[in-house]
Amino acid sequence: MDAVVLNGAEWFAVLRIGLGLWWLESWRHKDKKGWFERGTGIAWAADVAANHRWAAVRGGFDAVVRPRPTTMSYLVVYAELALGLGLVLGLLTPVALVGGLLLNVLYFTLMIHDWAEQGQNAMMGLISLVALFAMAWQTWSLDHVIGLF
Template sequence: MEPLDIFAWLTKEEWLAILRIGLGLWWLESVRHKDLPGFLRGDSRGWVEGLVENHPIPAFAGILKATALRSERTWVITSWMVVLGEFAAGVSITFGILTFAGLILAAFLNLNYLLLAGLKDQGEQGQNLMMILIAVVLFVTGAGQVWGVDALIF
């Protein structure tokens, strides 16, 4: 009698689609768990300014100070862009709509979160690294082609 292969009931592509959907839901959860009214008002500015103050990568801190932290208005715009970016990445990856673009956006956001926290021991750094790794795997394998809108379009 052959050993039972519990994973044989789905193809590799279907397992990658499950991973893709999971990553997309992870992004949507990232939006859901925020204090959206406060976040969209720019309430997180003080926290980000604290991280940027003694940042181990001065060039990255300089970019943030010159762009996102330049004024209250630019910070609120940045906050909205973060939420909309996370939502767009989540919808794109979950439903397989323009999946490659969604995966690139997701990796870009995660990379910026990693850079923002710097080289400190931050609790969510493992999450960001894992999400980047999953996005790269899905990008390389073309995971939007199974159980996704991309399969219908392309």
């Protein structure tokens, strides 16, 4: 049996798709009823932000998130879904990669005191950067098929 050999562009597409699956899993395992009806995700983040060592995080959370918990709940949950679908399908891939990187930076900053969570955020951010600079949308993507990028 012949070995399957992928070229560099195909490996970058595998990396992009794997990152997309990671975002889809993050979306899938969220308790959406808790996030949307009870505000559990934002309430947890509010507690983390209130005790954060950086005043900018506390102030930013109070200015942006706290006044609109329902909107922010939907934004976080559906951003993860959109990122996952965009990366797996390769649709608007550069936008999804930059958006995912920004979301990971936000998560990383919020959770700076909890190093147990930082490995995942750091690796997802690194994969986003590598896939972005490798232009991982050029292979196995709708972007390539329809000539978007």
